[in-house]
Amino acid sequence: MNEQALSVRDAIITRRSIKNFNGQPVDQENIAEILEDAAWAPNHGNRNPWRFVIAADKDYVKFLDVLREYAVPKWKELPKEDVERQMKKFKGPGAVAFVIVPEDVRQKERLEDYAAASMFIQNILLLAWDKGIGTCWKTPGFLDNPKFRAELGVKPEERIISMLQFGYFDEKPKGRPRKPLEEIVTYYGHDNEAQ
Ligand SMILES: Cc1cc2nc3c(=O)[nH]c(=O)nc-3n(C[C@H](O)[C@H](O)[C@H](O)COP(=O)(O)O)c2cc1C
Known part of the structure; x- marks a missing residue:
């Protein structure tokens, strides 16, 4: 069991998405520990509608070549400095996890599975924050690129x-x-206008 430093409330309200990382590597073991605990997310029918492809530490450095291929359009035709400038935002993180969910043909199950995976992700964000590791959920267009x-x-x-x-x-x-x-709550049975 990991030692928890933050209360649940503190983790929720102090966590921020980190968009500027300092380039320090993140161990695969750290990510595995976080995922092990985060998997206790609620999910309908215990379908566990999630899987992950992870590249951490030295493997993440190798994975930068894949990111260059898909995240920098026409990188082969650009001057090296331009490519590396565009790659800067990928060189800061120390690891990456791609979250993969089943696309159930039934709408209810598909939405439930996306919701459950999102809860898994929030657990990850909070547990990582508790370890002093920043995270950011990103949805770049290349996630849907068939080759990627x-x-x-x-x-x-x-x-x-x-x-x-x-x-x-x-x-x-x-x-x-x-x-x-x-702005976001109405209390049923109350005269909300007068509040
Ligand atoms: C579904 C989802 C998709 C997101 N996609 C991106 C993204 O593509 N790029 C990005 O910089 N941030 C992305 N974010 C992070 C949000 O920008 C961030 O959560 C928001 O700015 C609030 O900041 P906070 O998390 O620090 O409270 C995404 C967040 C969610 C929940």
């Missing part, structure tokens, strides 16, 4: 819903305020 999907071994009846970046960071961004409760 093939590179990751994604089957036709599956979808990559997230490129989850992991890494260490020097600065924690400020959170953007959420809508106040009055």
